[in-house]
Amino acid sequence: MAGLKCGTVTEPGKCEAKVLCTVEAPGHCVLSSLAEVVERILSFLPSKDLLRAACVCRLWRDCVRRKLKARQHLAWISCYGTCVSSDQPSGHSFLQVVKEELEKIYILPDTVLYVNQIETFSGHDRRGPINARRKHELQSTALKLKKLLPPNCQILGLATPGLVVTPMGSGSNRPVEVEDEEAGFALILPKMNGVKIKKFRFYRDSVCKAFDESKLQEAGLKNNPDLRFVLVFGCNTWRDETARFLQEVLNALNEKGVIIAGGQVEYTLSYSPESKVPGSRCVGVVGLAFYGSQIQGASILLEEDAYDERTVDAAMHRLKAANIPEENSVGFMFSCVAKGEEYYKKHNVEADSFRKHFPTVPLLGFFGNGEIGCDRVVSNNFILRECNSKEDNLLHGYTTVMAIIHFGTTK
Incomplete structure (x- = not known):
């Protein structure tokens, strides 16, 4: 556990010092016993960090499970135009955005619907042919995206001529009809009670x-x-x-x-x-x-x-x-x-x-x-x-x- 410290404790009537970990000493760290404090601190972590924290101990694992279960709001990842990484191959630009944003997301994906504009993969006019190499690239990208998500996550991916996306951050952001630029979005849904x-x-x-x-x-x-x-x-x-x-x-x-x-x-x-x-x-x-x-x-x-x-x-x-x-x-x-x-x-x-x-x-x-x-x-x-x-x-x-x-x- 990161930040764990050790110190010396001298028992009464003895000259020999005994080395104790702080979690063994009297008045040990509250993070090892108070679930309310642990959950409050863990509430600030995105899901991937929560899953790492669950490996610390049984208490943390139980707290993580409760926090993830309580996070039942939907989320989405989107990109279009200039937000696409210029240093990425055309078939992997949206994939790179998804990879980066999944590190920050606060829910555990259970179902993902993602849609990519055809130009993101093909580089051709949307009514033109898509060659075999590009089709292979498209499927390769889909498989890489699948590896970024939990094993049991349901994934449905589509390719279309144009997209409608809402920029990430807030549902109040102005949605944009994207007809002539590279674009992609992923709607991410956790397990929800009653759904x-x-x-x-x-x-x-x-x-x-x-x-x-x-x-x-x-x-x-x-x-x-x-x-x-x-x-x-x-x-x-x-x-x-x-x-x-x-x-x-x-x-x-x-x-x-x-x-x-x-x-x-x-x-x-x-x-x-x-x-x-x-x-x-x-x-x-x-x-x-x-x-x-x-x-x-x-x-x-x-x-x-x-x-x-x-x-x-x-x-x-x-x-x-x-x-x-x-x-x-x-x-x-x-x-x-x-x-x-x-x-x-x-x-x-x-x-x-x-x-x-x-x-x-x-x-x-x-x-x-x-x-x-x-x-x-x-x-x-x-x-x-x-x-x-x-x-x-x-x-x-x-x-x-x-x-x-x-x-x-x-x-």
């Missing part, structure tokens, strides 16, 4: 074979009263010959008591055990399911009639009307790659509107090849608009899906 998070993945077995809906039941995504919120992403499903698979999954998943939000991405940043091929070549659906009665959520669809700041604000009022608490909440924005500054003739319109209505909630998301979601609220059984009919599809284009999820109070 269960589960990663899922479904891959197409063949071109003609229909999706087996029983797989949703097995994964707890169908007829489950505890299911509240689903982030769902189509991988390589934006192509005409593969779009039917995503539609089949969404049709089976669609239930009016569940918030469903997401979009279509270029590829996943992991290897699929089922297909034995890199995620960049897989056709399928991946995502995160959130279970728990304390979870509240809402989503809205900004359709093509939202064409300026006024109409975007009007749509955002619907999301605000859900009265979702801002504490320990995160917002998601999934927008069409054709929107953004070129569409509104002004930068950051949708992200700024979200910040106006939710001033302390971090916003994360991406620009993709299609959007998933609709107007829906799950809070005290209040539903703004049902969307489980044929007329109200979950799959869209040239739109934006905004969503917010609340995990419960951290106090």
